[in-house]
Amino acid sequence: MPERSRKIAVMGFQSVGKSTLCIQFVEGHFVDNYDPTIENTFHKKVKVRGEDYTLELVDTAGQDEYSTFPAQYSIGIHGYILVYSITSDKSFQVVQNLYRKLIDMIGKVHVPVVLVGNKTDLQKERVVSTEEGKRIAEMWGAMFIETTAKRRDTVSDVFTKVVLEIEKSEGTLSADAKCIVS
Numbered sequence: 720m721p722e723r724s725r726k727i728a729v730m731g732f733q734s735v736g737k738s739t740l741c742i743q744f745v746e747g748h749f750v751d752n753y754d755p756t757i758e759n760t761f762h763k764k765v766k767v768r769g770e771d772y773t774l775e776l777v778d779t780a781g782q783d784e785y786s787t788f789p790a791q792y793s794i795g796i797h798g799y800i801l802v803y804s805i806t807s808d809k810s811f812q813v814v815q816n817l818y819r820k821l822i823d824m825i826g827k828v829h830v831p832v833v834l835v836g837n838k839t840d841l842q843k844e845r846v847v848s849t850e851e852g853k854r855i856a857e858m859w860g861a862m863f864i865e866t867t868a869k870r871r872d873t874v875s876d877v878f879t880k881v882v883l884e885i886e887k888s889e890g891t892l893s894a895d896a897k898c899i900v901s
């Protein structure tokens with residue numbers, strides 16, 4: 720069976736770790752330095768429930784509360800990874816604004832989204848609780864995960880979860896489907 724291609728946008732406030740998550744997933748290492756992104760694209764093959772996928776990850780420029788939703792990310796994108804940092808309340812507010820703008824822009828009630836609370840290695844600096852993150856994701860009907868870009872296993876979970884969300888919304892996978900990353 721031919722590979723399925725899925726395009727995923729990774730969005731959120733600046734410096735929350737969007738690029739670092741993508742690089743950990745695709746290249747398997749943690750990048751310590753900060754280099755603001757304009758836009759980057761990554762590719763990665765994954766196997767989910769026995770099916771081969773080619774993921775195209777669009778690592779977007781950091782958004783803030785004043786940004787309008789970039790129109791180019793409203794078409795041709797199968798799923799969204801919305802990232803905040805558990806150390807930044809501002810990034811948590813920005814991700815909620817971003818979601819509202821996304822829904823308004825797309826004009827659909829349900830869009831495949833995974834909400835990601837990143838930087839869990841910085842527990843002492845945590846200002847957004849796990850419960851708050853979960854509550855927002857439940858309100859959206861989205862999946863939720865906390866991770867640190869330093870851990871390859873939970874970072875992989877972020878990306879496989881978004882594939883599951885996409886497939887669920889297209890009706891091709893059951894909600895309890897298991898996934899494997901290769």
Ligand SMILES: Nc1nc2c(ncn2[C@@H]2O[C@H](COP(=O)(O)OP(=O)(O)OP(=O)(O)O)[C@@H](O)[C@H]2O)c(=O)[nH]1
Pocket residue numbers: 731732733734735736737738739740750751752753754755756757779780781782837838839840841866867868869
């Ligand atoms: N401690 C820690 N630092 C992280 C983590 N993820 C990212 N960082 C650091 O946070 C900084 C910003 O990470 P980026 O991945 O460049 O952030 P971004 O969201 O892509 O930023 P923009 O391009 O401005 O939108 C870098 O110095 C990363 O090393 C994490 O999980 N833990």
